[in-house]
Amino acid sequence: MEVFLAEHMGFCFGVRRAQEMIEAAAGEHGSVSTLGPLVHNRQVTDRLTQSGVKVARSLDDVTEPVVAVSAHGTPPNTVREAERRGLRLIDGTCPFVGKAQEAARDLVNAGFAVVIFGDPNHTEVKGILGWCDGKAIVVPDPDSLPARRPGSKVGVVSQTTQNAANLQALVAAIVTRWLPELAELRVVNTICYASVHRQEAAEALARRVGVMVVIGGADSANTARLREVCARTGTPTFQVEDSDDLRAEWFVGHQTAGVTAGASTPDWVIARVTARIREFS
Numbered sequence: 001m002e003v004f005l006a007e008h009m010g011f012c013f014g015v016r017r018a019q020e021m022i023e024a025a026a027g028e029h030g031s032v033s034t035l036g037p038l039v040h041n042r043q044v045t046d047r048l049t050q051s052g053v054k055v056a057r058s059l060d061d062v063t064e065p066v067v068a069v070s071a072h073g074t075p076p077n078t079v080r081e082a083e084r085r086g087l088r089l090i091d092g093t094c095p096f097v098g099k100a101q102e103a104a105r106d107l108v109n110a111g112f113a114v115v116i117f118g119d120p121n122h123t124e125v126k127g128i129l130g131w132c133d134g135k136a137i138v139v140p141d142p143d144s145l146p147a148r149r150p151g152s153k154v155g156v157v158s159q160t161t162q163n164a165a166n167l168q169a170l171v172a173a174i175v176t177r178w179l180p181e182l183a184e185l186r187v188v189n190t191i192c193y194a195s196v197h198r199q200e201a202a203e204a205l206a207r208r209v210g211v212m213v214v215i216g217g218a219d220s221a222n223t224a225r226l227r228e229v230c231a232r233t234g235t236p237t238f239q240v241e242d243s244d245d246l247r248a249e250w251f252v253g254h255q256t257a258g259v260t261a262g263a264s265t266p267d268w269v270i271a272r273v274t275a276r277i278r279e280f281s
């Protein structure tokens with residue numbers, strides 16, 4: 001099997017930055033708790049566990065004096081509560097997530113009701129919601145847009161890992177359904193450049209290979225978007241977390257395979273999966 005790699009894939013700036021900050025803190029303090037997993041990738045969290053990084057589901061689970069916020073960010077009340085408890089906070093929030101939080105907060109301060117385009121169960125979206133002082137709704141897809149507008153002025157921000165075409169579809173649905181009753185509609189495109197580049201590269205590769213493999217955690221939002229854009233091209237697309245998940249039958253009848261990987265997939269996992277695919281015929 002001939003294997004081609006996407007031009008942009010794997011660890012992004014924000015994940016690398018958060019991992020380095022948290023590993024350095026664990027080295028300095030012996031151990032650190034992260035609020036939720038640093039990233040949605042089992043191999044990365046396993047490695048961090050070996051470096052003394054524990055995962056806490058909430059501040060109540062934190063047993064160390066040092067607590068770290070993941071690249072996905074956290075609501076401001078969690079930061080305040082950590083400070084109130086005397087915890088030392090390492091803020092690994094990706095600067096692009098921080099910009100989405102600020103955009104949402106600024107919209108609320110300017111009197112807008114905010115629509116957050118994203119997965120309501122994702123840590124990043126819960127964090128952005130926390131910056132909106134209760135004046136926001138989360139909409140996961142255009143079909144879920146409520147019939148009634150949430151206010152006379154509506155602002156839109158996006159989960160950083162969303163797909164631009166999906167955001168366009170949501171904005172089009174808002175214009176169609178709500179615009180006649182709106183005084184103002186403001187859209188802030190908060191999709192990060194790493195997601196844009198990875199999705200564009202994945203789509204381009206999917207158009208020229210027989211089968212696509214997307215590597216990333218089952219809970220990883222940006223990996224889900226990569227799978228979505230590849231599948232949209234019509235090329236058979238499969239998602240794996242590691243080489244053990246690959247199935248020989250996926251490659252039967254194909255001479256070429258493309259590989260892309262989510263923003264939290266480490267290089268060594270990409271190398272392992274790619275080597276295994278090359279063995280298929």
Ligand code: SF4
Pocket residue numbers: 012013014015071094095096097160161192193194195222263
């Ligand atoms: S995917 Fe984008 S927003 Fe998320 S951590 Fe990476 S660079 Fe930051």
